[in-house]
Amino acid sequence: MPSRTEFDGVIAIDGPSGSGKSSVSRRLATELGAACLDTGAMYRAATLAVLRSAVSLTDTATIIKVVEDTGFEFGTTPEDRYTRIEGENVDDAIRGPEVTAHVSAVSGIPEVRRHLIAAQRAIIADAAHGIVVEGRDIGEVVAPDADLKIYLTADPAERAKRRSGQNGADLAATAADIHRRDTADAKTTRPHDAAPGAVVVDTTHLDLDQVVTALHELLAHKTTGTA
Numbered sequence: 102m103p104s105r106t107e108f109d110g111v112i113a114i115d116g117p118s119g120s121g122k123s124s125v126s127r128r129l130a131t132e133l134g135a136a137c138l139d140t141g142a143m144y145r146a147a148t149l150a151v152l153r154s155a156v157s158l159t160d161t162a163t164i165i166k167v168v169e170d171t172g173f174e175f176g177t178t179p180e181d182r183y184t185r186i187e188g189e190n191v192d193d194a195i196r197g198p199e200v201t202a203h204v205s206a207v208s209g210i211p212e213v214r215r216h217l218i219a220a221q222r223a224i225i226a227d228a229a230h231g232i233v234v235e236g237r238d239i240g241e242v243v244a245p246d247a248d249l250k251i252y253l254t255a256d257p258a259e260r261a262k263r264r265s266g267q268n269g270a271d272l273a274a275t276a277a278d279i280h281r282r283d284t285a286d287a288k289t290t291r292p293h294d295a296a297p298g299a300v301v302v303d304t305t306h307l308d309l310d311q312v313v314t315a316l317h318e319l320l321a322h323k324t325t326g327t328a
């Protein structure tokens with residue numbers, strides 16, 4: 102199993118909403134001494150910047166300009182991840198209902214994606230001690246040559262239960278929201294499909310520790326040829 106000092110590669114973790122990507126990525130990166138990039142936070146930050154600019158959501162040209170002209174910062178230390186817009190920490194705001202309701206529309210604009218994917222690749226290239234990158238299109242588009250590609254999934258009912266346990270929201274409303282977002286995201290990315298070469302990890306009956314252990318084993322198998 103690679104230790105904190107040995108890993109310097111790229112791990113791509115994709116999957117649908119609420120499958121555990123953020124929790125698993127942060128834990129795995131911490132244990133490997135690697136960086137950790139939440140690309141969903143990047144699309145959410147872009148959406149918040151657009152909503153704050155009060156541009157019409159049908160004015161694609163201006164939306165692109167807002168995203169290109171805004172100063173974003175994304176911290177990649179797993180114990181201290183942050184998202185900033187023009188120096189302001191927006192970690193709470195980007196996870197609020199307004200951003201969640203509009204993020205699929207903004208992330209569906211091809212020029213917005215091009216801009217953020219270029220930023221994601223620059224962050225990956227800068228990671229000196231390895232990086233775990235999570236999102237929807239990492240293994241297929243952003244980092245197709247990643248050392249390990251994971252497709253993390255779980256039954257929709259289990260994902261809704263976890264998410265509603267996290268934020269206290271009504272279970273049925275949470276399930277409907279997850280379904281709505283996965284359906285909207287499927288117009289742009291493939292949240293229901295594993296990238297070519299990705300290992301599918303179904304976490305429905307696994308707790309967080311078991312998932313992280315499974316990923317360490319897959320990484321060990323990839324890097325040494327033994328599980």
Ligand SMILES: Nc1ncnc2c1ncn2[C@@H]1O[C@H](COP(=O)(O)OP(=O)(O)OP(=O)(O)O)[C@@H](O)[C@H]1O
Pocket residue numbers: 116117118119120121122123124125141263264266267304307308309312
């Ligand atoms: N294997 C697991 N067992 C139990 N709970 C889990 C597991 N994995 C994640 N969780 C919990 O489920 C919730 C959602 O996880 P997380 O935010 O990591 O998902 P995500 O895939 O990043 O979601 P999104 O794409 O919507 O940001 C969190 O409360 C997390 O602690």
Ligand SMILES: Nc1ccn([C@H]2C[C@H](O)[C@@H](COP(=O)(O)O)O2)c(=O)n1
Pocket residue numbers: 118140141142144145204205208235236237238239282286289290
């Ligand atoms: N690589 C990515 C990551 C995220 N998105 C979009 C789709 C999601 O609805 C939204 C927020 O992501 P989350 O915080 O829920 O992981 O961002 C994408 O299109 N591509």
